[in-house]
Amino acid sequence: MKQVSVGICGLGTVGSGTFKVLTRNAAIIAGRSGCNIQITRIASRTPRTDIDLGGVPFSTDVYDVVNDPAIDIVVEVIGGYDAAKELVLTAIKNGKHVVTANKALIAEHGTEIFAAAEKAGVIVAYEAGVAGGIPVIKAIREGLAGNRIDWIAGIMNGTGNFILTEMRAGREFAGVLEEAKALGYAEADPTFDVEGIDAAHKLTILASAGFGVPLQFNKAYTEGISKITPYDIAHAEQLGYRIKHLGIARRREEGIELRVHPTLVPQDHLIARVDGVLNAILVDGDAVGQTMYYGPGAGDEATGSAVVADIIDVARIVASGSSLRVPFLGFAPEAMENLPVLEMEDVQSAYYLRISAFDRPGVLAEIATILSDSGINIESIMQKEFEVKDGRIPVIILTHTVQERQMNGAIAELENLPDIDGKVVRIRAENFN
Amino acid sequence: MKQVSVGICGLGTVGSGTFKVLTRNAAIIAGRSGCNIQITRIASRTPRTDIDLGGVPFSTDVYDVVNDPAIDIVVEVIGGYDAAKELVLTAIKNGKHVVTANKALIAEHGTEIFAAAEKAGVIVAYEAGVAGGIPVIKAIREGLAGNRIDWIAGIMNGTGNFILTEMRAGREFAGVLEEAKALGYAEADPTFDVEGIDAAHKLTILASAGFGVPLQFNKAYTEGISKITPYDIAHAEQLGYRIKHLGIARRREEGIELRVHPTLVPQDHLIARVDGVLNAILVDGDAVGQTMYYGPGAGDEATGSAVVADIIDVARIVASGSSLRVPFLGFAPEAMENLPVLEMEDVQSAYYLRISAFDRPGVLAEIATILSDSGINIESIMQKEFEVKDGRIPVIILTHTVQERQMNGAIAELENLPDIDGKVVRIRAENFN
Ligand SMILES: NC(=O)c1ccc[n+]([C@@H]2O[C@H](COP(=O)([O-])OP(=O)(O)OC[C@H]3O[C@@H](n4cnc5c(N)ncnc54)[C@H](OP(=O)(O)O)[C@@H]3O)[C@@H](O)[C@H]2O)c1
Numbered sequence: 001m002k003q004v005s006v007g008i009c010g011l012g013t014v015g016s017g018t019f020k021v022l023t024r025n026a027a028i029i030a031g032r033s034g035c036n037i038q039i040t041r042i043a044s045r046t047p048r049t050d051i052d053l054g055g056v057p058f059s060t061d062v063y064d065v066v067n068d069p070a071i072d073i074v075v076e077v078i079g080g081y082d083a084a085k086e087l088v089l090t091a092i093k094n095g096k097h098v099v100t101a102n103k104a105l106i107a108e109h110g111t112e113i114f115a116a117a118e119k120a121g122v123i124v125a126y127e128a129g130v131a132g133g134i135p136v137i138k139a140i141r142e143g144l145a146g147n148r149i150d151w152i153a154g155i156m157n158g159t160g161n162f163i164l165t166e167m168r169a170g171r172e173f174a175g176v177l178e179e180a181k182a183l184g185y186a187e188a189d190p191t192f193d194v195e196g197i198d199a200a201h202k203l204t205i206l207a208s209a210g211f212g213v214p215l216q217f218n219k220a221y222t223e224g225i226s227k228i229t230p231y232d233i234a235h236a237e238q239l240g241y242r243i244k245h246l247g248i249a250r251r252r253e254e255g256i257e258l259r260v261h262p263t264l265v266p267q268d269h270l271i272a273r274v275d276g277v278l279n280a281i282l283v284d285g286d287a288v289g290q291t292m293y294y295g296p297g298a299g300d301e302a303t304g305s306a307v308v309a310d311i312i313d314v315a316r317i318v319a320s321g322s323s324l325r326v327p328f329l330g331f332a333p334e335a336m337e338n339l340p341v342l343e344m345e346d347v348q349s350a351y352y353l354r355i356s357a358f359d360r361p362g363v364l365a366e367i368a369t370i371l372s373d374s375g376i377n378i379e380s381i382m383q384k385e386f387e388v389k390d391g392r393i394p395v396i397i398l399t400h401t402v403q404e405r406q407m408n409g410a411i412a413e414l415e416n417l418p419d420i421d422g423k424v425v426r427i428r429a430e431n432f433n
Numbered sequence: 434m435k436q437v438s439v440g441i442c443g444l445g446t447v448g449s450g451t452f453k454v455l456t457r458n459a460a461i462i463a464g465r466s467g468c469n470i471q472i473t474r475i476a477s478r479t480p481r482t483d484i485d486l487g488g489v490p491f492s493t494d495v496y497d498v499v500n501d502p503a504i505d506i507v508v509e510v511i512g513g514y515d516a517a518k519e520l521v522l523t524a525i526k527n528g529k530h531v532v533t534a535n536k537a538l539i540a541e542h543g544t545e546i547f548a549a550a551e552k553a554g555v556i557v558a559y560e561a562g563v564a565g566g567i568p569v570i571k572a573i574r575e576g577l578a579g580n581r582i583d584w585i586a587g588i589m590n591g592t593g594n595f596i597l598t599e600m601r602a603g604r605e606f607a608g609v610l611e612e613a614k615a616l617g618y619a620e621a622d623p624t625f626d627v628e629g630i631d632a633a634h635k636l637t638i639l640a641s642a643g644f645g646v647p648l649q650f651n652k653a654y655t656e657g658i659s660k661i662t663p664y665d666i667a668h669a670e671q672l673g674y675r676i677k678h679l680g681i682a683r684r685r686e687e688g689i690e691l692r693v694h695p696t697l698v699p700q701d702h703l704i705a706r707v708d709g710v711l712n713a714i715l716v717d718g719d720a721v722g723q724t725m726y727y728g729p730g731a732g733d734e735a736t737g738s739a740v741v742a743d744i745i746d747v748a749r750i751v752a753s754g755s756s757l758r759v760p761f762l763g764f765a766p767e768a769m770e771n772l773p774v775l776e777m778e779d780v781q782s783a784y785y786l787r788i789s790a791f792d793r794p795g796v797l798a799e800i801a802t803i804l805s806d807s808g809i810n811i812e813s814i815m816q817k818e819f820e821v822k823d824g825r826i827p828v829i830i831l832t833h834t835v836q837e838r839q840m841n842g843a844i845a846e847l848e849n850l851p852d853i854d855g856k857v858v859r860i861r862a863e864n865f866n
């Protein structure tokens with residue numbers, strides 16, 4: 001049986017999960033891969049005494065792994081940008097294949113990294129970076145390879161989904177966030193999760209692999225969930241919708257939409273039923289239609305599962321001496337299309353609007369006229385008479401799909417009406433059809 | 434760019450879908466695969482005038498494809514057993530790779546076919562055979578390859594799921610079946626679908642690929658949905674459950690459970706929400722936990738999507754001159770385990786029971802005593818006083834998990850009670866935990 005030698009850099013959550021899975025399931029993995037995959041070196045800044053490394057040499061310098069000539073595959077699970085980038089580029093230069101869980105690194109520096117790997121003839125695999133244990137990169141790059149992918153949308157951050165799930169019981173954002181921290185779901189600084197940056201990293205990668213366009217993280221639009229209120233959640237439910245923090249990438253002729261924001265989804269769509277810390281990615285292909293991939297998006301062994309799947313893929317190629325490479329971003333570099341990311345103004349969406357109107361006759365007509373003059377069709381409207389407070393009444397509107405530019409114009413006009421108080425609350429909505 | 438030549442045998446639903454997808458998405462497929470994949474020959478019993486074959490030579494003899502020395506990959510989508518088997522074995526003997534959508538063929542003759550392919554050094558791919566467009570074989574064989582798969586359960590037949598979905602509105606089985614036929618979802622002879630044979634074919638394959646055990650279709654237990662009543666559906670709902678026709682494969686130390694039957698699943702589990710003709714497969718791995726794969730299990734282009742994905746996988750290997758083979762059943766032949774399929778008596782399950790009791794004092798106590806003496810714990814019990822009819826009252830019980838042998842014994846005792854009328858209705862239940 002061919003020997004394949006793996007070095008792990010970073011022995012935190014994912015590193016230890018990877019170690020455990022590779023070690024515990026060694027026999028199964030050998031049976032599946034036809035290779036004897038051995039962890040021959042581990043490095044991480046701080047030694048851990050709580051894990052029995054079974055005699056595998058440990059060092060605190062990751063370059064002891066990266067520069068070890070005996071190692072075939074370097075696993076990068078230190079996270080972050082600069083140190084990780086240098087590590088990965090050095091590993092590539094040393095002729096090693098790289099498996100990483102670092103979506104931030106791939107989304108922001110993937111172009112440079114893949115070019116280096118292409119030149120060196122090595123593989124860089126990153127399944128674990130997107131939706132943790134769910135093999136969605138494999139589904140898109142290989143399982144749906146015959147399709148023109150039209151859009152990808154999903155719950156890509158478990159922390160945010162946990163918070164929105166708990167808020168359905170009427171709880172406020174801030175309180176649930178504290179609970180998420182206490183449970184270890186949210187970091188001390190939760191910005192990455194709740195503001196959609198982490199989801200945008202994953203979405204950027206999914207869009208590239210799905211559509212064959214360059215990674216363009218800096219063009220992605222992100223809007224967090226911190227302003228979502230139990231009130232809007234409850235009213236969305238009354239309209240038959242549920243609020244989820246979605247990443248949405250859509251391919252249009254003019255370019256691609258790349259956006260992360262709170263989104264109303266129909267309650268009877270399967271994705272509305274994905275609760276708690278779980279992730280789910282919907283992929284729409286022209287031949288297959290809608291498929292969905294669901295499971296844990298984080299966790300030591302769940303993420304380790306994806307790292308190990310990538311290691312097995314690479315090991316089988318190494319062992320067979322093959323030059324076979326699934327293109328890193330799904331398409332051969334020369335087949336990539338330079339489609340731009342569209343401005344948010346050019347995005348198309350339906351909208352949930354909450355307008356605080358003074359309780360005067362004719363207000364509804366004024367609102368309806370402005371929307372209609374802007375070419376915006378109303379799907380449903382709710383005016384809550386019994387909710388009048390201080391002479392103001394909430395008007396809730398669900399619109400059909402329009403260009404965001406039109407909606408921006410209409411909202412500006414609405415906010416100028418003397419009969420309307422303050423800002424219009426706007427949450428985008430998707431019907432997935 | 435490397436040329437890869439494909440011949441299609443069978444130009445029915447899947448054959449035409451495959452042709453359309455390969456043709457329409459040729460540029461995308463070339464970009465993804467790095468190969469120029471050409472359909473160079475098509476054969477099917479009856480010529481079709483409704484499809485423009487764009488000049489590809491057509492013949493009514495599939496051996497014109499199988500014996501064409503220029504063809505690299507033979508697509509078998511004629512269906513059935515004998516003719517398909519001969520076709521596939523001849524193609525293998527001729528050194529051709531085979532892509533098939535024929536789950537019946539693989540489940541019943543896969544062992545022989547894979548052995549022949551192994552010997553000839555060719556690939557036999559069958560993603561389209563299991564859950565149509567959903568890339569679940571790839572997920573299990575590759576995406577979750579680091580896991581010990583513990584169980585697989587799913588909605589593997591769209592016709593059955595459509596019928597059960599419609600029955601939730603209170604409709605009877607027979608009427609919905611007629612509608613399914615009219616809609617083209619069910620065949621004139623719907624036995625394969627509604628009796629669970631089609632699902633058992635798929636489950637057999639999933640179990641082998643997941644657990645690394647031989648294909649053992651003839652050992653699979655199948656129970657259809659034709660005896661399910663709107664009454665039981667409604668009462669399952671009252672207990673917080675939904676009835677789905679599931680294929681369930683579970684790996685236990687003593688052997689594997691392999692069974693298709695109506696099953697109560699918790700309403701708040703995602704799989705309970707999969708409605709209509711759609712399929713969904715849950716896979717539980719020791720590292721990843723539960724993941725689910727959802728989408729269309731049938732249809733011309735949806736199934737074609739999976740056929741084309743397999744063609745692309747094979748084409749890339751052909752083009753790279755690689756000897757790389759993902760083992761046909763997930764594990765290298767020598768790593769397969771000869772685990773037996775357990776008898777149904779040895780299966781473990783929870784149960785929904787509906788007992789028609791005479792409305793006399795002490796009946797409930799008698800029932801409870803028999804269950805308790807058989808080591809069966811009751812999770813919930815419903816006695817519907819207002820449903821008394823002809824002196825009989827329905828008692829509905831949901832049990833905890835027990836060995837089916839114990840349940841059979843208890844049911845025999847129950848049916849012997851003078852206070853109980855007729856047969857006990859028994860539907861298995863799963864909580865997925
Ligand atoms: N956690 C998840 O569930 C999950 C899921 C998907 C993807 N990911 C990704 O996986 C990567 C790792 O995440 P994680 O959760 O495992 O992080 P973590 O628990 O913080 O582990 C990172 C480990 O790397 C070590 N390290 C960091 N910088 C280093 C350096 N320059 N040299 C040597 N060691 C260094 C850390 O050492 P110290 O102990 O000294 O800090 C720590 O042990 C990240 O890119 C993350 O986005 C994580």
Ligand SMILES: NC(=O)c1ccc[n+]([C@@H]2O[C@H](COP(=O)([O-])OP(=O)(O)OC[C@H]3O[C@@H](n4cnc5c(N)ncnc54)[C@H](OP(=O)(O)O)[C@@H]3O)[C@@H](O)[C@H]2O)c1
Pocket residue numbers: 442443444445446447448476477478479493494495510511512513516534535536537561562565730731732733736
């Ligand atoms: N339909 C689906 O959505 C679906 C989904 C997953 C898997 N599958 C599997 O895919 C396979 C094909 O299914 P299908 O729905 O495409 O069937 P279909 O529509 O009946 O097509 C079969 C085609 O093959 C031709 N054929 C049959 N036997 C032949 C023979 N001995 N020589 C030459 N041509 C022959 C038939 O010709 P005639 O027109 O003369 O009968 C017909 O055109 C089956 O194994 C099925 O289980 C189907």
